[in-house]
Amino acid sequence: MPTVLNFTSLKADLRAYLERGSVIDTTVYDQLPRLINNAEREIARALKIQGFINVVNSVMTNTEEAYAKPNRWRQTISMWITVGTERVEIFPRSYEYCRTYWPNPALTGVPKFYADYNYLNWLISPTPAADYVWEILYYQLLELLDDTIQTNWLTDYAPTTLLYRSLLECTPFLKNDDRIPVWENMYKESLGNLNTEDLQKIIDRSVTRQEA
Numbered sequence: 001m002p003t004v005l006n007f008t009s010l011k012a013d014l015r016a017y018l019e020r021g022s023v024i025d026t027t028v029y030d031q032l033p034r035l036i037n038n039a040e041r042e043i044a045r046a047l048k049i050q051g052f053i054n055v056v057n058s059v060m061t062n063t064e065e066a067y068a069k070p071n072r073w074r075q076t077i078s079m080w081i082t083v084g085t086e087r088v089e090i091f092p093r094s095y096e097y098c099r100t101y102w103p104n105p106a107l108t109g110v111p112k113f114y115a116d117y118n119y120l121n122w123l124i125s126p127t128p129a130a131d132y133v134w135e136i137l138y139y140q141l142l143e144l145l146d147d148t149i150q151t152n153w154l155t156d157y158a159p160t161t162l163l164y165r166s167l168l169e170c171t172p173f174l175k176n177d178d179r180i181p182v183w184e185n186m187y188k189e190s191l192g193n194l195n196t197e198d199l200q201k202i203i204d205r206s207v208t209r210q211e212a
Contacts, residue, residue, distance in 0.1 A: 005159035006150040010036060013163060018170055031173060037144045039165035043154065044074060044141045046191055049198040051153040053077065054140045060124065060132040065105045067122050070138065076122075077137040079114055087135070090114050090124070098125035161190040
Protein backbone atom coordinates (compact mmCIF):
# COMPACT_ATOMS: atom_id res chain seq x y z
CA MET A 1 0.00 0.00 0.00
CA PRO A 2 1.45 3.42 -0.92
CA THR A 3 2.65 5.57 1.91
CA VAL A 4 0.94 8.92 2.50
CA LEU A 5 2.19 12.12 4.02
CA ASN A 6 0.28 13.91 6.73
CA PHE A 7 1.14 16.29 9.55
CA THR A 8 2.01 13.50 11.97
CA SER A 9 4.12 11.52 9.52
CA LEU A 10 5.86 14.70 8.32
CA LYS A 11 7.00 15.45 11.86
CA ALA A 12 8.27 11.88 12.11
CA ASP A 13 10.12 12.23 8.78
CA LEU A 14 11.75 15.47 9.95
CA ARG A 15 12.92 13.84 13.17
CA ALA A 16 14.42 10.98 11.15
CA TYR A 17 16.20 13.24 8.68
CA LEU A 18 17.46 15.62 11.36
CA GLU A 19 18.16 12.97 13.98
CA ARG A 20 16.63 15.45 16.41
CA GLY A 21 13.20 16.23 17.79
CA SER A 22 12.27 13.24 19.93
CA VAL A 23 9.75 13.80 22.73
CA ILE A 24 12.54 14.31 25.22
CA ASP A 25 14.29 16.72 22.84
CA THR A 26 11.66 19.31 23.69
CA THR A 27 13.34 22.35 22.10
CA VAL A 28 13.18 20.84 18.61
CA TYR A 29 10.03 18.77 19.19
CA ASP A 30 8.00 21.85 20.13
CA GLN A 31 9.38 23.88 17.22
CA LEU A 32 8.60 21.44 14.40
CA PRO A 33 4.93 22.52 13.92
CA ARG A 34 5.98 26.15 13.58
CA LEU A 35 8.72 25.28 11.10
CA ILE A 36 6.28 23.22 9.02
CA ASN A 37 3.82 26.12 8.94
CA ASN A 38 6.63 28.47 7.93
CA ALA A 39 7.45 26.10 5.08
CA GLU A 40 3.81 26.12 3.92
CA ARG A 41 3.75 29.91 3.86
CA GLU A 42 6.98 30.10 1.86
CA ILE A 43 5.72 27.57 -0.68
CA ALA A 44 2.53 29.61 -1.10
CA ARG A 45 4.67 32.66 -1.89
CA ALA A 46 6.76 30.72 -4.40
CA LEU A 47 4.06 28.85 -6.32
CA LYS A 48 1.24 30.18 -8.49
CA ILE A 49 -0.23 26.91 -9.74
CA GLN A 50 -3.60 25.16 -9.87
CA GLY A 51 -3.28 23.59 -6.45
CA PHE A 52 -3.38 27.02 -4.82
CA ILE A 53 -6.35 28.37 -6.79
CA ASN A 54 -9.66 28.77 -5.02
CA VAL A 55 -13.02 29.93 -6.38
CA VAL A 56 -15.54 31.84 -4.29
CA ASN A 57 -19.08 32.66 -5.35
CA SER A 58 -20.63 35.56 -3.52
CA VAL A 59 -22.88 38.59 -4.05
CA MET A 60 -21.89 42.19 -4.60
CA THR A 61 -24.32 44.24 -2.57
CA ASN A 62 -26.13 47.32 -3.81
CA THR A 63 -24.43 50.58 -2.65
CA GLU A 64 -21.49 48.78 -0.97
CA GLU A 65 -18.10 49.80 -2.39
CA ALA A 66 -15.69 47.88 -0.10
CA TYR A 67 -15.56 44.11 0.40
CA ALA A 68 -13.50 41.79 2.58
CA LYS A 69 -11.19 39.43 0.75
CA PRO A 70 -11.61 35.68 1.36
CA ASN A 71 -9.78 34.04 4.23
CA ARG A 72 -6.19 33.13 3.34
CA TRP A 73 -6.27 35.26 0.15
CA ARG A 74 -2.84 35.87 -1.39
CA GLN A 75 -3.40 37.21 -4.90
CA THR A 76 -6.44 37.87 -7.08
CA ILE A 77 -6.60 36.10 -10.45
CA SER A 78 -9.89 37.41 -11.84
CA MET A 79 -13.37 38.65 -10.94
CA TRP A 80 -16.66 38.26 -12.76
CA ILE A 81 -20.20 39.49 -12.12
CA THR A 82 -23.45 38.45 -13.75
CA VAL A 83 -25.26 41.35 -15.39
CA GLY A 84 -28.61 40.16 -16.67
CA THR A 85 -27.77 36.82 -18.26
CA GLU A 86 -24.14 37.56 -19.10
CA ARG A 87 -20.92 37.23 -17.13
CA VAL A 88 -18.84 40.39 -17.21
CA GLU A 89 -15.21 40.61 -16.13
CA ILE A 90 -14.14 43.27 -13.62
CA PHE A 91 -10.62 44.50 -14.31
CA PRO A 92 -7.83 45.29 -11.81
CA ARG A 93 -6.74 48.88 -11.39
CA SER A 94 -4.87 50.91 -8.80
CA TYR A 95 -6.69 52.41 -5.84
CA GLU A 96 -5.99 55.90 -7.18
CA TYR A 97 -7.39 55.02 -10.59
CA CYS A 98 -10.64 53.72 -9.08
CA ARG A 99 -11.07 56.81 -6.91
CA THR A 100 -10.43 59.09 -9.87
CA TYR A 101 -12.73 57.13 -12.15
CA TRP A 102 -15.60 57.14 -9.62
CA PRO A 103 -15.00 59.99 -7.17
CA ASN A 104 -18.48 59.98 -5.60
CA PRO A 105 -19.11 56.59 -3.94
CA ALA A 106 -22.73 57.58 -3.26
CA LEU A 107 -23.41 57.30 -6.99
CA THR A 108 -23.86 53.79 -8.36
CA GLY A 109 -23.35 51.93 -11.62
CA VAL A 110 -22.31 48.58 -13.07
CA PRO A 111 -18.91 47.67 -11.55
CA LYS A 112 -16.02 47.79 -14.01
CA PHE A 113 -12.87 47.84 -11.86
CA TYR A 114 -11.48 46.65 -8.56
CA ALA A 115 -8.46 47.67 -6.50
CA ASP A 116 -6.71 46.48 -3.37
CA TYR A 117 -8.08 48.76 -0.65
CA ASN A 118 -5.56 47.15 1.67
CA TYR A 119 -4.36 43.59 2.26
CA LEU A 120 -7.75 42.52 3.64
CA ASN A 121 -10.23 44.42 1.45
CA TRP A 122 -11.12 45.34 -2.14
CA LEU A 123 -12.55 48.58 -3.48
CA ILE A 124 -15.12 48.23 -6.27
CA SER A 125 -15.69 50.95 -8.85
CA PRO A 126 -18.34 52.09 -9.65
CA THR A 127 -20.25 51.40 -6.45
CA PRO A 128 -22.68 48.58 -7.36
CA ALA A 129 -26.11 49.73 -8.47
CA ALA A 130 -27.70 46.35 -7.70
CA ASP A 131 -26.96 42.99 -6.14
CA TYR A 132 -24.70 41.10 -8.57
CA VAL A 133 -23.74 37.46 -8.49
CA TRP A 134 -19.96 37.55 -8.04
CA GLU A 135 -17.28 34.98 -8.88
CA ILE A 136 -13.72 35.43 -7.60
CA LEU A 137 -10.67 33.34 -8.54
CA TYR A 138 -7.62 33.79 -6.38
CA TYR A 139 -4.44 32.18 -5.12
CA GLN A 140 -4.75 31.16 -1.51
CA LEU A 141 -2.63 30.07 1.40
CA LEU A 142 -3.73 26.51 2.08
CA GLU A 143 -5.13 25.61 5.47
CA LEU A 144 -2.04 25.22 7.61
CA LEU A 145 -1.31 21.76 8.92
CA ASP A 146 -1.72 20.91 12.58
CA ASP A 147 -2.95 18.03 14.70
CA THR A 148 -6.55 18.62 13.57
CA ILE A 149 -5.76 19.38 9.90
CA GLN A 150 -3.59 16.45 8.90
CA THR A 151 -3.58 16.88 5.13
CA ASN A 152 -3.88 19.55 2.44
CA TRP A 153 -2.99 19.88 -1.25
CA LEU A 154 0.74 19.84 -0.50
CA THR A 155 0.66 16.59 1.46
CA ASP A 156 -1.50 14.98 -1.24
CA TYR A 157 0.19 16.24 -4.41
CA ALA A 158 3.55 17.79 -3.52
CA PRO A 159 4.88 15.91 -0.49
CA THR A 160 8.55 16.16 -1.47
CA THR A 161 8.27 19.92 -1.91
CA LEU A 162 6.80 20.25 1.56
CA LEU A 163 9.40 17.91 3.05
CA TYR A 164 12.40 19.69 1.52
CA ARG A 165 11.10 23.15 2.39
CA SER A 166 10.45 21.99 5.97
CA LEU A 167 13.99 20.64 6.20
CA LEU A 168 15.26 23.94 4.83
CA GLU A 169 13.34 25.78 7.57
CA CYS A 170 14.84 23.50 10.21
CA THR A 171 18.51 23.90 9.34
CA PRO A 172 18.99 27.53 10.50
CA PHE A 173 17.11 26.74 13.69
CA LEU A 174 19.49 23.85 14.36
CA LYS A 175 22.47 26.00 13.27
CA ASN A 176 23.31 23.28 10.76
CA ASP A 177 24.23 25.71 8.00
CA ASP A 178 26.19 23.23 5.91
CA ARG A 179 22.95 21.42 5.06
CA ILE A 180 21.22 24.54 3.74
CA PRO A 181 22.58 24.20 0.15
CA VAL A 182 21.54 20.54 0.06
CA TRP A 183 17.91 21.12 1.05
CA GLU A 184 17.71 24.35 -0.93
CA ASN A 185 18.76 22.63 -4.17
CA MET A 186 16.35 19.77 -3.65
CA TYR A 187 13.54 22.19 -2.79
CA LYS A 188 14.20 24.34 -5.86
CA GLU A 189 14.27 21.27 -8.11
CA SER A 190 10.94 20.15 -6.69
CA LEU A 191 9.45 23.62 -7.20
CA GLY A 192 10.70 23.63 -10.78
CA ASN A 193 9.08 20.27 -11.47
CA LEU A 194 5.74 21.51 -10.13
CA ASN A 195 5.90 24.67 -12.22
CA THR A 196 6.84 22.73 -15.34
CA GLU A 197 4.00 20.27 -14.82
CA ASP A 198 1.56 23.12 -14.31
CA LEU A 199 2.73 25.00 -17.41
CA GLN A 200 2.28 21.90 -19.54
CA LYS A 201 -1.32 21.28 -18.52
CA ILE A 202 -2.79 24.77 -18.11
CA ILE A 203 -3.78 27.18 -20.85
CA ASP A 204 -3.34 30.82 -19.94
CA ARG A 205 -6.35 32.89 -18.90
CA SER A 206 -6.29 34.50 -22.37
CA VAL A 207 -4.48 32.44 -25.03
CA THR A 208 -1.24 30.82 -23.91
CA ARG A 209 0.33 30.67 -20.52
CA GLN A 210 3.80 32.15 -20.19
CA GLU A 211 6.29 31.69 -17.40
CA ALA A 212 6.49 34.70 -15.09
